[in-house]
Amino acid sequence: MSSMNVLPTSGAKARVFCADDNPLVSDALRLFVLRSGEFDWAGCVPDADQLCANVRAMGCPEIVLLDIDMPGMDPFTAISQVAACCPETRVLMYSGMVRRDLIDRAIEAGAWGYVSKGDGEQALFEAMRTALDGQIAMSPEVRAVAGL
Amino acid sequence: MSTSRSFAARLTWLMTALTAAALVLVTVAHVTLEFRRVRGRAVESVSATARVLAADLAAALDFDDPKAATDTLGTLGAVEEYVRAEVSRASDHGAPFAVFEREPASGAGSLGTDVRTGIEGRWLRIVQPVVRDDEQTGELRLLYDFGPLRRRLLIDVAVTVGVALVLMGLAYAGARAVQRALLRPVRELSDAAAALAAREDYSIRARKVSEDELGSLTDVFNTMVERLGEAEALRRNHREMLEQEVTRRTREALEAQARLRQSERMASLGTLSAGLGHDIGNLLMPLRAHLHSIRARVNAREDDPDFAAISRASEYLQNLSTSLRMLAQDPARIVEGSPTELRGWWREMEPILRPMLGRGILLEGVVPEGLPAVRLSKPLLMQAVFNLVQNAGQALAPEGSPIMPRASIRVEARAIGEVIELSVADNGPGMDQVVQQRCLEPYFTTKTRRISSGLGLPLVKGIVEGVGGELKLESKIGEGSRFTLVLPVAEAVKVERTRAVVTVREPRRRALISHVLTGLNCAVDAPAAAGVDHGLWVTDVLGEVPAEWTGSVVLLGQPPENTRGGGRITVVDPATPLPELRVRLQSVLQGVNA
Numbered sequence: 001m002s003s004m005n006v007l008p009t010s011g012a013k014a015r016v017f018c019a020d021d022n023p024l025v026s027d028a029l030r031l032f033v034l035r036s037g038e039f040d041w042a043g044c045v046p047d048a049d050q051l052c053a054n055v056r057a058m059g060c061p062e063i064v065l066l067d068i069d070m071p072g073m074d075p076f077t078a079i080s081q082v083a084a085c086c087p088e089t090r091v092l093m094y095s096g097m098v099r100r101d102l103i104d105r106a107i108e109a110g111a112w113g114y115v116s117k118g119d120g121e122q123a124l125f126e127a128m129r130t131a132l133d134g135q136i137a138m139s140p141e142v143r144a145v146a147g148l
Numbered sequence: 149m150s151t152s153r154s155f156a157a158r159l160t161w162l163m164t165a166l167t168a169a170a171l172v173l174v175t176v177a178h179v180t181l182e183f184r185r186v187r188g189r190a191v192e193s194v195s196a197t198a199r200v201l202a203a204d205l206a207a208a209l210d211f212d213d214p215k216a217a218t219d220t221l222g223t224l225g226a227v228e229e230y231v232r233a234e235v236s237r238a239s240d241h242g243a244p245f246a247v248f249e250r251e252p253a254s255g256a257g258s259l260g261t262d263v264r265t266g267i268e269g270r271w272l273r274i275v276q277p278v279v280r281d282d283e284q285t286g287e288l289r290l291l292y293d294f295g296p297l298r299r300r301l302l303i304d305v306a307v308t309v310g311v312a313l314v315l316m317g318l319a320y321a322g323a324r325a326v327q328r329a330l331l332r333p334v335r336e337l338s339d340a341a342a343a344l345a346a347r348e349d350y351s352i353r354a355r356k357v358s359e360d361e362l363g364s365l366t367d368v369f370n371t372m373v374e375r376l377g378e379a380e381a382l383r384r385n386h387r388e389m390l391e392q393e394v395t396r397r398t399r400e401a402l403e404a405q406a407r408l409r410q411s412e413r414m415a416s417l418g419t420l421s422a423g424l425g426h427d428i429g430n431l432l433m434p435l436r437a438h439l440h441s442i443r444a445r446v447n448a449r450e451d452d453p454d455f456a457a458i459s460r461a462s463e464y465l466q467n468l469s470t471s472l473r474m475l476a477q478d479p480a481r482i483v484e485g486s487p488t489e490l491r492g493w494w495r496e497m498e499p500i501l502r503p504m505l506g507r508g509i510l511l512e513g514v515v516p517e518g519l520p521a522v523r524l525s526k527p528l529l530m531q532a533v534f535n536l537v538q539n540a541g542q543a544l545a546p547e548g549s550p551i552m553p554r555a556s557i558r559v560e561a562r563a564i565g566e567v568i569e570l571s572v573a574d575n576g577p578g579m580d581q582v583v584q585q586r587c588l589e590p591y592f593t594t595k596t597r598r599i600s601s602g603l604g605l606p607l608v609k610g611i612v613e614g615v616g617g618e619l620k621l622e623s624k625i626g627e628g629s630r631f632t633l634v635l636p637v638a639e640a641v642k643v644e645r646t647r648a649v650v651t652v653r654e655p656r657r658r659a660l661i662s663h664v665l666t667g668l669n670c671a672v673d674a675p676a677a678a679g680v681d682h683g684l685w686v687t688d689v690l691g692e693v694p695a696e697w698t699g700s701v702v703l704l705g706q707p708p709e710n711t712r713g714g715g716r717i718t719v720v721d722p723a724t725p726l727p728e729l730r731v732r733l734q735s736v737l738q739g740v741n742a
Contacts (some may be wrong), residue, residue: 022430024431024433024434025430025431025433025434026436027434028433028434028435028436028438029433029437031434031438031440031441031631032433032437032440035440035441035444072479075688083656084233094472095423096425096426096427096429096430097422097426098473101291104725104726104727108725108726108728110656112656112659116429116470116473116631117426117429117430117433117467118425118429118469118470118473119470120436120466121433121436121437134655134658134659135659135662135663136656136659136662136663141470141473141526144488144526145525145527
């Protein structure tokens with residue numbers, strides 16, 4: 001399984017990029033990520049438009065956290081585009097809406113996991129670690145709903 | 149009916165009267181003709197008698213023998229119609245030579261010298277010359293009375309008319325008898341038909357009075373009435389069923405409307421709670437993040453009471469947020485089998501239950517650490533317990549009434565063998581036997597529709613039974629009710645984990661399939677660590693599967709040209725959507741475990 005690990009070379013931290021239209025959330029994410037000491041903050045955009053270009057412009061960060069309810073591009077299309085333009089990037093759906101159909105659509109579109117905002121920052125970090133380790137990541141609430 | 153009888157009687161009377169009139173007319177005509185005929189014959193007879201007497205009297209006149217003449221005339225006495233006879237000599241100028249005279253009758257006619265042959269009233273007068281040697285020597289005059297003849301004829305007429313009347317009476321009586329005999333079955337039919345029409349009583353039958361055609365007609369009529377009765381009963385039955393159906397449908401439509409309103413209200417509440425949970429969660433994250441920043445900046449201790457209090461409040465709100473979103477989940481879209489750890493579940497559940505209950509109701513949770521997880525997903529368990537606690541709260545604080553004193557609800561979990569019993573008990577008014585028997589029926593409620601859809605308990609029952617559990621109820625009037633969810637322990641229902649190897653080249657798909665297999669209770673091994681030759685191998689390159697592998701193989705891709713030895717191969721399209729892929733893999737695993 002080690003071949004699937006996309007963690008940066010030793011000493012480097014995995015970078016986290018986000019797309020969320022709520023500045024309170026993106027700001028909190030930034031604080032959590034920076035304080036974790038485990039990840040680096042790569043930035044955030046308020047919509048999924050041009051997400052592929054933005055992610056590529058940031059040098060294809062290892063993690064992209066994508067909110068599901070945003071203006072602009074359909075998030076599932078955005079997942080497919082990022083998976084195509086940055087194959088090594090792990091896109092995680094990060095949302096307060098936890099529904100089985102949304103989970104299935106996100107995974108089918110190419111997401112590496114689905115994380116509920118309600119599960120807290122530790123669950124988020126755990127999911128990011130799992131995805132970077134080459135496994136599908138589901139936070140506890142998502143597992144409860146989807147049975148995965 | 150009376151009109152019909154009257155008509156028949158009138159017809160009989162008319163026929164009888166016409167017959168009588170015809171009979172009388174015929175009789176009168178016959179008598180008249182007979183009288184004329186008899187009178188003509190009488191005239192001829194009297195004339196002939198006169199000629200014979202005249203011949204006999206010629207000698208008596210010639211010999212001037214009045215006695216002989218009187219004797220000759222006296223022979224007329226044998227015929228009662230002859231009333232008087234006179235003979236006179238020509239030389240006597242009409243003076244009677246000899247006379248025959250019967251007892252004078254009242255109104256008797258007379259004879260005279262100037263009499264002429266002819267009929268006058270009832271009298272016939274004949275004048276016959278007495279001739280001797282071609283010389284008229286005298287004149288015979290006869291008076292003949294038609295009275296006896298008339299009397300006989302009148303008697304005949306009377307007898308005839310009498311006989312006719314008797315015959316007519318007999319004919320009338322016979323006609324009536326025949327009429328009654330003929331019309332009786334018809335009248336029976338008519339009476340039965342009239343009663344049928346008037347009362348719509350299809351049990352009525354016409355009485356059969358004969359075995360003839362009318363009897364057959366009666367049978368046909370009765371059969372027809374019986375069929376009509378059956379048809380009417382069927383129609384009435386259909387009508388009643390239709391009315392019942394309309395009533396039922398109307399009631400169902402009204403109930404459906406009420407349910408729809410209730411569903412819309414619940415859907416609105418669900419949307420509201422989901423949105424509320426979402427927004428609370430979104431706000432809590434920056435709250436926590438900035439709280440941590442402040443704490444780092446002020447260099448606060450880990451156990452700083454102010455920060456600890458805010459953290460506890462934040463955690464409480466976080467649980468509330470999660471619970472609200474869980475509660476809004478559609479039960480039909482939730483996987484039932486994912487296990488729930490009860491202690492953690494109660495920590496999330498309690499915050500959402502407390503605000504729902506009145507301040508005077510004590511909510512007590514007894515959920516010990518270390519209980520095995522139950523085979524019921526967290527959202528479903530939340531929905532089930534939410535309904536039970538909500539019901540208990542409404543029992544303790546009925547609408548429009550104050551909360552009962554010392555009201556309490558106790559949620560308690562305990563392990564009993566292979567199951568977990570999770571009970572919700574209240575010390576409310578309890579339920580009688582009828583309510584206990586019916587409370588699990590859909591749409592049954594003891595509350596107003598404004599606050600209850602009657603679907604809560606059936607929903608709980610469906611959720612619990614859906615995972616092989618049971619819903620038990622104990623209740624006693626005046627002491628309270630206890631609903632117990634008997635839930636299977638998650639581990640207890642698990643089968644032995646299946647060994648699986650996944651060698652799909654594309655990393656995310658490999659990860660996804662591994663994830664799905666893990667969810668399907670598989671132990672996913674790396675190829676190098678497999679060391680086993682059974683279980684399930686999922687690959688997109690069939691050549692990677694070693695020849696000694698005897699387990700099943702799922703090949704993501706095109707079917708192989710040559711089948712390999714060993715286990716069975718299932719080909720799955722790599723583009724299979726996730727839900728279908730999950731089902732396909734589950735199906736293959738069932739074959740492996742079988």
